[in-house]
Amino acid sequence: MGDVIVAGVGLHPWGKFPEKSWVEMGAEVALGAVDDAGMEWTDVEAMVSGAMQWGGSTGMRSGNTIAAALGETGVPIANINNACASGGSLMRAAYAMITSGMHDSVLVIGTDKSPKGYFPSVPVLADEPRPPVDMVRWQVGVPNPAYWALEMRKRMEAYGSTEEHLAQVKVKNSRHGSLNPYARYRKAFTMEQVLASPMVCDPLRLLEICATSDGAAAVVLVSDKKARRLGVSPLVKVAACSLASGEFGDPTIRIPLLAAASDGAATAPLLSESRLAAQMAYEQAGLGPEDMDFVELPDNSSWHELQYLETMGFCGEGEAEKLLDAGETALGGRLPVCPSGGFSSFGEATMAQGILQIVEVTWQLRGTAGARQVEGARKAITEVYGAQANNSACILTT
Amino acid sequence: MKQTPVLEGAFVSDPEPALVGSRCRTCETVAFPASFTCPNPRCAQKDVVATPISRTGRLASWTTVHFPPPPPFVAPDPFEPITVVEVEFASEGIQVVGPLAGASAEGLRMGMAMETVVEPYYSDDSGEVIGWKFRPAEGDADG
Structure with missing residues (x-):
C-alpha cells in the first residue's frame, strides 16, 4: 500500500x-x-x-x-x-x-x-408510522448543547471541574483564533468576558459553545x-485515516437520542466511537498520543475539549483540566490544542469542519502557519465529533 | 380536551405513570423508546416484548436550557427556561432524558430519587400533547 x-x-x-x-x-x-x-x-x-x-x-x-x-x-x-x-x-x-x-x-x-442558532432537525417527508426520535427530542426540548451540558455536569461532579475551566478553554482558543486570518472570530477574550456571556445550557455559556457558520x-x-x-x-503524508461508529453499551446519550446504557450497565466507554477512531488511527500510523506535536480536536464546546483530551489518549480520566491549568495545551505549550483557533473561533460548518482541520495541519507541517505556527511540528492528529456516534481521526506527518 | 402522546407507546398513565420500553426475552437488554428488535449485537434471538420501566430512578445529570429550542418544540411566550434531567434506572440498566416537572433546578442534587410523571408538554388548537417528565420523589429509588 x-x-x-x-x-x-x-x-x-x-x-x-x-x-x-x-x-x-x-x-x-x-x-x-x-x-x-x-x-x-x-x-x-x-x-x-x-x-x-x-x-x-x-x-x-x-x-x-x-x-x-x-x-x-x-x-x-x-x-x-x-x-x-x-x-x-x-x-x-x-x-x-x-x-x-x-x-x-x-x-x-x-x-x-x-x-x-441551534441546529434544527431536517424534516421527514417519508410516510412513516411513527415520528422519528429526532422530532420527539425537540418536543421534549433537548437542543444539541444540552447533551453536552449533561455530560459536563457529570464531569464537574466526578472531577471537581469548574466554570473557570470551561471559560479557560475559550480564552485559550480565542487567543489562537485571533492569530488566524481565516477565523470568523478574531477577538481574544478574557476570563471575565467569557464568564459574563449568557448561559445557554448550564454550565455551558454562549462563548463556550461553537457558533454555526x-x-x-x-x-x-x-x-x-x-x-x-x-x-x-x-x-x-496521511499516516492514518480512521472511521468509527458507536459501540453497544456506551453510556453517552447521543444526539438526537433520549436514552443510553446507565453507568452501571455500560459495557463500552463514553464516546466509544471517538475513542475507537483515535485508537484505530494510532494503530494504523504506528504512533501514539505521545508522538503528537499538536492536535486539532472537535471543540464544539468547552466540554468537548476537556473530554477529547482523555478520549484521544493524551491524559487519564479527569486530568484534562490539569493540562489546561498548566498551559500545556496553549500555543508554546507541550501539546498545543487547536492552534487554528478551533471550531470555537471558526464555528461549525458541518460538511467542512473536518477538512478545515486537515488544511490547518497541512499548513502547520509545511511551516506556513504564520503567527500561530507550532515550532517544529512534524506529526499531528485531528478528530471530529459527529451526531449519532460517527467519528473519524486522521494523523498527518512530515 | 383531546390528549395526544408525544410518542405512542412510550409511557402509560394507568395505574401509575411509567415509561415503557422494550426488553429482550433472551438477553434482557432494555431499550427506550421501545425497539422492534434487540440492540445487543451479540444477541442472536432479537425477540422483544414491551416492558414498563421502574417508576423511580436516580438523578444522573441536569441542565437548564435558557434559549428556546426550535420547532417542533412549542415555546411559551415569553419563554421560561426549561430544565432537562437525565435519570438512571439501575434495574433496567438505562438512563433516560426528560423535562423536569414541578420543581426548579435549584433543589436538584446528583443521585436524588426521581419519579416519572405524565404531564402536558404543550397545547395547541388540536388539544394537548402529553409526555413523560421527571420530578424529585419522596423516599428512595427502586434501583
Missing part, C-alpha cells in the same frame, strides 16, 4: 456570507486546492463532497453541483453525509480510493451554510507516485 500525500489545500474564510452561495464557496476552495497542488481542474480523477443537508436536494449532491459549475469532466463523484464527522469520512473515502489503487488524485470538498475547505489527496510527478514539497 503506497503513501497518500496531501498535495494541495484550499480554505475559505469562515463567517456569514449572505451574498455568496455555498456553490461559489465550494468552487473557490476546490480550485484553490487544485491550484495549490500544481494541478489543473481537468487532472482531478475523482471527487468526494459533503452532502449538505441544509442546502436541500442540490446540497445533498454538492459535488455534482460544484462540478457542473466548474465544468463537468465525468469523474466519479461521491456525496457523503456523516453529520459533523462528514469531513473525516470524506477523507477516509478519498484515502481508500488512493490506497486501493483506483485513483491517483482525489479532490475532497466540504462546503456548508448553516442555519442560525458558513465555511468551506478542500484538499487534494494524491498517491506518492503522483506526488513525485507533481514535485510536491514538503511531503505531508
Whole structure:
C-alpha cells in the first residue's frame, strides 16, 4: 500500500456570507486546492463532497453541483453525509480510493451554510408510522448543547471541574483564533468576558459553545507516485485515516437520542466511537498520543475539549483540566490544542469542519502557519465529533 | 380536551405513570423508546416484548436550557427556561432524558430519587400533547 500525500489545500474564510452561495464557496476552495497542488481542474480523477443537508436536494449532491459549475469532466463523484464527522469520512473515502489503487488524485470538498442558532432537525417527508426520535427530542426540548451540558455536569461532579475551566478553554482558543486570518472570530477574550456571556445550557455559556457558520475547505489527496510527478514539497503524508461508529453499551446519550446504557450497565466507554477512531488511527500510523506535536480536536464546546483530551489518549480520566491549568495545551505549550483557533473561533460548518482541520495541519507541517505556527511540528492528529456516534481521526506527518 | 402522546407507546398513565420500553426475552437488554428488535449485537434471538420501566430512578445529570429550542418544540411566550434531567434506572440498566416537572433546578442534587410523571408538554388548537417528565420523589429509588 503506497503513501497518500496531501498535495494541495484550499480554505475559505469562515463567517456569514449572505451574498455568496455555498456553490461559489465550494468552487473557490476546490480550485484553490487544485491550484495549490500544481494541478489543473481537468487532472482531478475523482471527487468526494459533503452532502449538505441544509442546502436541500442540490446540497445533498454538492459535488455534482460544484462540478457542473466548474465544468463537468465525468469523474466519479461521491456525496457523503456523516453529520459533523462528514469531513473525516470524506477523507477516509478519498484515502481508500488512493490506497486501493483506483485513483491517483482525489479532490475532497466540504462546503456548508448553516442555519442560525441551534441546529434544527431536517424534516421527514417519508410516510412513516411513527415520528422519528429526532422530532420527539425537540418536543421534549433537548437542543444539541444540552447533551453536552449533561455530560459536563457529570464531569464537574466526578472531577471537581469548574466554570473557570470551561471559560479557560475559550480564552485559550480565542487567543489562537485571533492569530488566524481565516477565523470568523478574531477577538481574544478574557476570563471575565467569557464568564459574563449568557448561559445557554448550564454550565455551558454562549462563548463556550461553537457558533454555526458558513465555511468551506478542500484538499487534494494524491498517491506518492503522483506526488513525485507533481514535485510536491514538503511531503505531508496521511499516516492514518480512521472511521468509527458507536459501540453497544456506551453510556453517552447521543444526539438526537433520549436514552443510553446507565453507568452501571455500560459495557463500552463514553464516546466509544471517538475513542475507537483515535485508537484505530494510532494503530494504523504506528504512533501514539505521545508522538503528537499538536492536535486539532472537535471543540464544539468547552466540554468537548476537556473530554477529547482523555478520549484521544493524551491524559487519564479527569486530568484534562490539569493540562489546561498548566498551559500545556496553549500555543508554546507541550501539546498545543487547536492552534487554528478551533471550531470555537471558526464555528461549525458541518460538511467542512473536518477538512478545515486537515488544511490547518497541512499548513502547520509545511511551516506556513504564520503567527500561530507550532515550532517544529512534524506529526499531528485531528478528530471530529459527529451526531449519532460517527467519528473519524486522521494523523498527518512530515 | 383531546390528549395526544408525544410518542405512542412510550409511557402509560394507568395505574401509575411509567415509561415503557422494550426488553429482550433472551438477553434482557432494555431499550427506550421501545425497539422492534434487540440492540445487543451479540444477541442472536432479537425477540422483544414491551416492558414498563421502574417508576423511580436516580438523578444522573441536569441542565437548564435558557434559549428556546426550535420547532417542533412549542415555546411559551415569553419563554421560561426549561430544565432537562437525565435519570438512571439501575434495574433496567438505562438512563433516560426528560423535562423536569414541578420543581426548579435549584433543589436538584446528583443521585436524588426521581419519579416519572405524565404531564402536558404543550397545547395547541388540536388539544394537548402529553409526555413523560421527571420530578424529585419522596423516599428512595427502586434501583
